[in-house]
Amino acid sequence: MKWTTIKRVLIAGAKNFVRGDAVSVATVLIMTVTLTLIGSMIFLSALLSFTLNTITNKIDVSVYFVTTASEADILAVKNQIESLPQVESVTYTSAADALTAFRARHANDELTLQALDELGGNPLDASLSVHAKDPSEYGSIVNFLEASPALSAGGTSIIDRINYAQNKSAIDRLTLATQAMRNIGFAIVILFAIASILIAFATIRLAIYTAKDEIAVMRLVGASNAYIQGPFVVTGIIAGIIAAALVLLILWPATWYVETKTIGWFGGFNVASYYSSNFVLIFLILMGSGIALGAIASVLAIHRYLKA
Amino acid sequence: MIYFDKVTKRYGDTTALEEVTLSVAPKEFVSIVGHSGAGKTTLLKLLLAEERPSDGVVFFESVDVNELPSSALHHYRRKIGMVFQDFRLIPNKTAYENIAFAMEAAGRTDSEIASDVPYILELVNLADKASRFPDQLSGGEKQRIAIGRAIINQPDIIIADEPTGNLDPINTYEVVEILKKINELGTTIIITTHNKGVVDAVGKRVITIDRGKLVRDDTEGKFVL
Ligand SMILES: Nc1ncnc2c1ncn2[C@@H]1O[C@H](COP(=O)(O)OP(=O)(O)O)[C@@H](O)[C@H]1O
Ligand SMILES: [Mg+2]
Numbered sequence A: 001m002k003w004t005t006i007k008r009v010l011i012a013g014a015k016n017f018v019r020g021d022a023v024s025v026a027t028v029l030i031m032t033v034t035l036t037l038i039g040s041m042i043f044l045s046a047l048l049s050f051t052l053n054t055i056t057n058k059i060d061v062s063v064y065f066v067t068t069a070s071e072a073d074i075l076a077v078k079n080q081i082e083s084l085p086q087v088e089s090v091t092y093t094s095a096a097d098a099l100t101a102f103r104a105r106h107a108n109d110e111l112t113l114q115a116l117d118e119l120g121g122n123p124l125d126a127s128l129s130v131h132a133k134d135p136s137e138y139g140s141i142v143n144f145l146e147a148s149p150a151l152s153a154g155g156t157s158i159i160d161r162i163n164y165a166q167n168k169s170a171i172d173r174l175t176l177a178t179q180a181m182r183n184i185g186f187a188i189v190i191l192f193a194i195a196s197i198l199i200a201f202a203t204i205r206l207a208i209y210t211a212k213d214e215i216a217v218m219r220l221v222g223a224s225n226a227y228i229q230g231p232f233v234v235t236g237i238i239a240g241i242i243a244a245a246l247v248l249l250i251l252w253p254a255t256w257y258v259e260t261k262t263i264g265w266f267g268g269f270n271v272a273s274y275y276s277s278n279f280v281l282i283f284l285i286l287m288g289s290g291i292a293l294g295a296i297a298s299v300l301a302i303h304r305y306l307k308a
Numbered sequence B: 001m002i003y004f005d006k007v008t009k010r011y012g013d014t015t016a017l018e019e020v021t022l023s024v025a026p027k028e029f030v031s032i033v034g035h036s037g038a039g040k041t042t043l044l045k046l047l048l049a050e051e052r053p054s055d056g057v058v059f060f061e062s063v064d065v066n067e068l069p070s071s072a073l074h075h076y077r078r079k080i081g082m083v084f085q086d087f088r089l090i091p092n093k094t095a096y097e098n099i100a101f102a103m104e105a106a107g108r109t110d111s112e113i114a115s116d117v118p119y120i121l122e123l124v125n126l127a128d129k130a131s132r133f134p135d136q137l138s139g140g141e142k143q144r145i146a147i148g149r150a151i152i153n154q155p156d157i158i159i160a161d162e163p164t165g166n167l168d169p170i171n172t173y174e175v176v177e178i179l180k181k182i183n184e185l186g187t188t189i190i191i192t193t194h195n196k197g198v199v200d201a202v203g204k205r206v207i208t209i210d211r212g213k214l215v216r217d218d219t220e221g222k223f224v225l
Helices: A003-019 A022-058 A071-081 A095-105 A109-118 A135-146 A163-208 A213-222 A223-261 A271-277 A277-304 B038-048 B072-076 B095-105 B109-123 B139-152 B169-184 B196-202
Strands: A061-065 A086-091 A129-134 A159-162 B002-011 B014-026 B029-033 B055-060 B082-085 B157-162 B188-193 B205-210 B215-220
Touching: A003 A223, A022 A163, A022 A223, A022 A271, A022 A277, A061 A071, A061 A135, A071 A086, A071 A129, A086 A135, A086 B055, A095 B014, A109 B055, A129 A135, A129 B095, A135 A159, A135 A163, A135 B082, A159 B139, A163 A223, A213 A223, A213 B072, A223 A277, A223 B029, A223 B215, A271 A277, A277 B002, B002 B038, B014 B038, B014 B055, B014 B188, B014 B215, B029 B169, B029 B196, B038 B055, B038 B157, B038 B188, B055 B095, B072 B082, B109 B139, B139 B157, B139 B169, B157 B169, B169 B188, B169 B196
Parallel strands: B029 B188, B029 B205, B082 B157, B157 B188
Antiparallel strands: A061 A129, A061 A159, A086 A129, B002 B014, B002 B055, B205 B215
């Protein structure tokens, strides 16, 4: 297309939008609703991911070592585990640290502390607490540890026990539950997004339906299909951009308001700071959706009136 | 210039046109008359390649218009200026923009548009209403804008389907005068009408169609229905 053609299409599209009055306002409003829904879905899926991560972060598997295991050997095992691709992090707790923590936990429990003192020494074992990247990976991590037991100088395994077997069913259930939540959550997000997109499409189709006689006239005057279609696409894109800008603007006070009303509800998920720290991404998603929706809906809606 | 060779058009069971053969030479002013439903509009639609003949061939400058590929169709239509009974202006464009649009669509430059549109507005006596929208114009004014749009790209021919059908006698007279002026400047014109006054005012060739058949072709304007 030549530059004059592009310029004419842009000007005609802008004029259509300005002169469209009620139709333009309605299109912008509907698209604002659509994009608000899409925006909410971004926050909802972020919240969902955050919550599921918080839950799965609480899951771990602890590896307890025999009392004779040296710290150096344990740290060697730690290095080995850390190098596994499925492992997120490994935390080492020495026997002394375990004891301090135990005492602190039972500070108000005279009886237990008394029993501990009577035992003498440190009955607690050193341990490694292993976090997998995904809860479903624990099985393979444990298999690895059992298949290649870390050996002490004496030739016997320095690993005393792994608390996996007794946690397995709980971990499995949690894994299933989080997976199901993820699937259902994203299905809902996608469903809402599709529903809102269809509504926007219907609105633009109606707007173009009102112009069908005009399109017939343009054809009779000898305008090419691209030249007829162009301004409608531009009008749709303008509506999409304005709607996206409105939503981005509304989201500032809205996320702030939601944040102040729901402090602590979402286990530390901060809606307002999520918005400001992901602003560029959300801006791109909403602007992109607005422009794509406006353009694609216009092209599809006008298509049926262009048959020569 | 235009040649209908035994053209028949059927819509299902109705035969809108039956074996019509006619030819139109350059610079002619032809009035097609006939009762409502006689097939006048159908004849024009066939010429515009908006409809295909059921039988026969429609030639425009020796080209079978139905052989034109759809990519060439909009070029073909720019050679023809169309005027309709219901004006068919674009409602959200001003009088000026409605005329300019036809030039833009034909890919003319901004400077051509800036010089030609005022000239045409002058020709149809509407220079003072250039920035009005169609719903701010009378029927006669709308039709004159439509005629301006039809002639702006210097088409080979103007086709007007009952251009005065919605106009009072005074506006009818003005529209006919403008069409005659355009014809005198060298453009071929075909109009359809049921108005005897229009045929008499034009005073040129009259083709009469009755129930799809061409029944009369008089070189000196006679209105017989
Ligand atoms: N699209 C169509 N479908 C079916 N019948 C049609 C269609 N267009 C016209 N006709 C019929 O063809 C005949 C001629 O119509 P038309 O050419 O519009 O007449 P005129 O313009 O002389 O009043 C009429 O009987 C009309 O009902
Ligand atoms: Mg008719």
